[in-house]
Amino acid sequence: MKIKNSITISKRLTKFAILGALAVTSFSTTSCKKWLEEKPYSLYASETYYKNVDDATKAVLGVYEIMSNQKTYGFYMSMVFDIDSDLGYMEGTGFSNDNRTLAHYSFATSHNYITEAWRELYNGVNRANMVIARIPEMALMTSGTESEKAALKRCLAEAKFLRGLYYFDLIRLYGDVPFKTTFTKADDDMKAPRVDKEIIYDQIIKDMSEAIEDIPEVSEKKVDERVSKGAVKGILARVYLGRGGYSLRQNGKMERPDNYLDYYKEARRLTKEIIDSKQHKLSASYEDVFKNYAQLKLEPQESMFEVAFFNTSGENKNSGYVGTWNSPIVAQGATYGRANGFYRINPMIYYNYGNGDTRRDIAVATYEINASSQKVSLINTTKPFSGQTLANIRKWTPGKWRRDWQGTGFKDLNNTDINWVLLRYSDVLLMYAEAENEINGPGNNTEGDAYWYLNMVRRRGYNVDLTKASATADLATGLNKNQFFEKIVEERVLELCFEGFRKFDLIRWNRxxxxxxxxxxxxxxxFSTFPYIAGGLFTDNKHELYPIPQKERDINTSLGQNPNY
Structure with a gap:
């Protein structure tokens, strides 16, 4: 069956999201001045707004809309917050409040990106809290038809899932944070203290677990960016692995819970449920996964959860930098539009792929496009490093999002409508392999063990049968638990590089x-002059978290600061 092009779908989702946001406008918990000085029309309207399923749907799409923002997944959290890492670096040295200082770990606690992401995520939490409070009060929850009740339950479940997601983002970025499960009212105390993230984790898990029952499987829903049952389970598995991993505690130490295996067992359970459901699968072609993103096509069996972007005129609202900042460099004047490619890669990744692994030339772009729209090679493939010029290697970029795959039309030099992916099925398979290995070891490459599902990911990369052992693609058996874990660390680079997860993975592994x-x-x-400077600027037991934004601490004096800031 041909998948419907998602331009219309994304446009509809974003349009409704904006309507929902306007209908139930909510404010950051730090915006007390505006709440107190202005008549809260939006709060008054929310008391009477929820009359039918369409109202509730628009409201929950307003919760989704927080992700469709350059201060969240359109730029900051997709690209800037994930580097510098062992995968890449932000080109240039920058100024006090730009992306480069943040990427290079030379930022101040007042950095705008840190403050703006915090406020947007709390705006999302507050919108979710509003929906979670209002939908159960709707008359249709008891008097409506069965289909109306099911639709409202779905909206309520989505709001719970999204609240959990936004809190998960907050604690992995900032650690212990203020915690609120009711929407903000004019007479609320705006100086809430930080709460131990383990308490917040409990609520995240509760919210996402409760959401599962009322969210449809991918085969039961329209092809759009609203979350499916499998996606909720996959993100919850990521939450469990995060909770079971290392994190920077307020005592200034990187620690993991004593009962971390309990969380790994839950991650294994959830990912195995996704696998056994047969609702999701690997696409036949690794290249097609990313061409679909560039061409705005939804394929939800592999690409399980995407952030929707669309702006009719190409302006900043609900647009992202995906495909311009993290793509092959394209000169202004080319028919594809400009791409600055400020996200540059560690070139050694290119040589970590095995012979015949098709993922290499998709993940890593070793070319640029000139003003005449012609590709210009930046690599001498016969001589790794020796024979390569530093000037050329410095231009290597991620290749998964390319202007030349997007077609010749463009609306803006910087902004695109390309969705940002938050979960792919290959990640589910790798999470299962990691959890299973931690609990039972790697096995011997039979279906159900860690070897098997990691090798399925590799087989797709080598274009061989996913269901059969492969001498070409499969890892050699006989590895012990620790050796196999190192292969997982490596495979998550080869499969998922530049997709926004690497720093989080390295933090939870304490690496x-x-x-x-x-x-x-x-x-x-x-290259002695290679412009990778983060190694001399990163501070252990500090930069695993961002600081609590100084502007928030100025407003709320009860907020402490993270270690070593």
């Missing part, structure tokens, strides 16, 4: 600082 320093050492050993 971020060391990997950054190792990367700098390796790069400068090849």
């Amino acid at each position: 971020l600082g060391q990997n950054i320093r190792n990367t700098q050492t390796a790069l400068t050993a090849v």
Whole structure:
């Protein structure tokens, strides 16, 4: 069956999201001045707004809309917050409040990006709290038809899931944060203290677990960006792995819970349920996964959860930098539109792929496009590093989002409508392999063990049968638990590089600082002047978290600060 092009779908979702946001406008918990000085028309309207399923749907799409923002997944959280890492670096040195200082770990606690992301995520929490409060009060929840009740339950479940997602983003970025499960009213105390993130984790897990029952499977829903049952389970599995991993605590130490295996068991359970459901599968072609993004096509069996972007005129609202900042460099004047490609890669990744692995030339772009719209090669494939010029290697970029795949029409030099993916099925398989290995070891490459599902991901990359053992693609058996874990660390790079997860993975494995320093050492050993500077700026037991924004601490004096800031 041909998948419907998602231009219309994304446009509809974003349009309704904006309507929902306007209908039930909510404010950051730090916006007390505006709440107190202005008559809260939006709050008054919300008391009477929820009359039918369409109202509730628009409201929950307003909760989704927080993600469709350059201060969240359109730029900050998709690209800037995930580097510098062992995968790449932001080109340039920058100024006090730009993306480069943040990426290079030379930022102040007052950095605008840190403040703006915090406020947008809390805006999302507040919108979700409003929906969660209002839908159960609707008369249709008891008097409506069965289809109306099911639709309202779905909206309520989505709001719970999204509240959990936004809190998960908050605690993995900032650690212990203020915690609120009711929407903000004019007489609320706006100086809430920070809450232990373990308490917040309990609520995240409760919200997402409760959401599962009332959210449809992917085969039961329209092809759009609203979350499916499998996607909720997959994101919840990521939550469990995050909770079971290392994190920077307020005592200034990187620690993991004593009962971390309990969380790994839950991650294994959820990912196995997704696998066994047969609702999702790997696309036949790794390349097609990313061409679909560039061409605005939804394929929800592999691409399980995407953030929707669309702006009719190409302006900033509900647009992202996906495909311009993290794509091959394209000169202004080319028919594809400009791409600055400020997100540059660690070139050693290119040489980590095995012979015949098709993922290499999709993940890594070793070319640029000139003003005449012609590709210009930046690599001498016969001579790794020796024979390569530093000027060319510095231009290597992520290749998964390309202007030349987007077609010749463009609305804006910087902004695109390309969705940002938050979960792919290959990630589900790799999460299962990681959890299973931690609990039972790697096995021996039979269906159900860790080897098997990691090798399924590799087989797709080598274009061989996913259901059969492959001498070409499969890892050699006989690895012990620790050796297999190192293969998981490597495979998550080969499969998921530049998709926004690497720093989070390295933090939960307690490897971020060391990997950054190792990367700098390796790069400068090849090219002494390679412009990778994060190794000398990253501070262990500090930069695993962002600071609590100084502007928030100025407003709310009960907020403490994270270690070493």
